[in-house]
Amino acid sequence: MEFISAEAENRYAALVRALAESVIGLDMDGTLSPIVEDPTQARIHADAPEVLVALAEVVKAIAIITGRPARQALALGGLDAVGEAIGEHGKELHVFGQYGNERWSSTSRRIISPRPPRGLGNFLRSLPSTLRRADAFDAFVEEKGLAVAIHTRRLPDAEAAFERLSKPLADLAAANDLTVEPGRSVIEVRAPGTNKGDAVRRVAREQQAGGFLFAGDDLGDVEAFAAVGELRDAGMPTLLVCSSSSEQGALRDLADIAVDGPDGVLDLLRQLTADAADTRL
Incomplete structure (x- = not known):
């Protein structure tokens, strides 16, 4: 984990203090899933289910915001089972598919989707x-x-x-x-009109979030970073995480923390969970 800016350590500490009221937003490919040649085979990291369930105990909600169809994300991530386990802690997993055009939650357990664009x-x-x-x-x-x-x-x-x-x-x-x-x-x-930033705003509003972390890895996550920046400007504790790669460094200049791909993302989430537990002692 690399703190990129002088403010990053303070932002991390502020988010830990607000973690119980915070939403954790995560991209999927390159963030929870290693990038592979065949995108239909991009399973999430083997440790991700355990890490996400443990994290759910110390946060308000977890939202996976991906360009993938929601049904595909659920299947490749085993997210239905993850959501069920998170529900046992009285928390909720949200999946926003196709940049927020589709919606699933571990409470409703059904996908809400619009019609395909006309063109x-x-x-x-x-x-x-x-x-x-x-x-x-x-x-x-x-x-x-x-x-x-x-x-x-x-x-x-x-x-x-x-x-x-x-x-x-x-x-x-x-x-x-x-x-x-x-x-x-x-x-x-x-179709134009909906992006990951809209999904960030929506879940933050619905959950009445008191903090927000978003982790992503490429240009499709820029709007999500911008939406979290708006929450920050309004006074909310926030943290922006770049899942770095040699292919795409576009998010790095916008991020507070850079980590080394999905392994680094999961290490960061483990650290957050541990630090939240320490603040309760």
């Missing part, structure tokens, strides 16, 4: 020719129901393919009233 079907029909023209026809296309993600990680030069695709996909998305969300070797196209 998505036309985007998908035009996508193969767009990939072909950008010499990226073998990019992995992940259909998510409310969005589509184009992954370049498997291509021979993932970074170059990402650059070639960025403008053509942005143009195709704009022509179909869709928005583009770039990530780590992935370009996601979805």
Whole structure:
């Protein structure tokens, strides 16, 4: 764990004092799950369920806010069982899927989801020719129901393919009233209007949070960081955590703490749990 700014240690200490009233917000891929070539196989870290259940004893709620479909996040993370265990402590696990467009909680145990955006079907029909023209026809296309993600990680030069695709996909998305969300070797196209920042604001309001931590790893988490910044400006104890990688350092300058991927995130959550217990002594 690396404190990035002079204020970071004080912010950490303030959050520990407010932890019982705090919401812990966590991205999934690159934060709870190691990044893998096949995104459909990105299981959360083996230690994550135990760490999350222990953390639930000392916080108000836990929210996983991910670009993945909620159903997929539940399956890959075993989150239904995690939510049940958290419920035994009288706490609640929330899963916001597809950047907050979908919602599940361990209390309601059902997914609430809107209809797919109108332009998505036309985007998908035009996508193969767009990939072909950008010499990226073998990019992995992940259909998510409310969005589509184009992954370049498997291509021979993932970074170059990402650059070639960025403008053509942005143009195709704009022509179909869709928005583009770039990530780590992935370009996601979805309906405009909802982002991870909206999910942060919503869960903070609903839970009447007295503190908020958010941990993320790439550009899709910038809006969540901004929303936590708004809570900070309003006087709430907050902490921003960057799950660092060699691929994406965009969040580092915005963060209070940098950790080394999912292993580092879980170590930080363990430390928070231990420090909260110490304050009760």
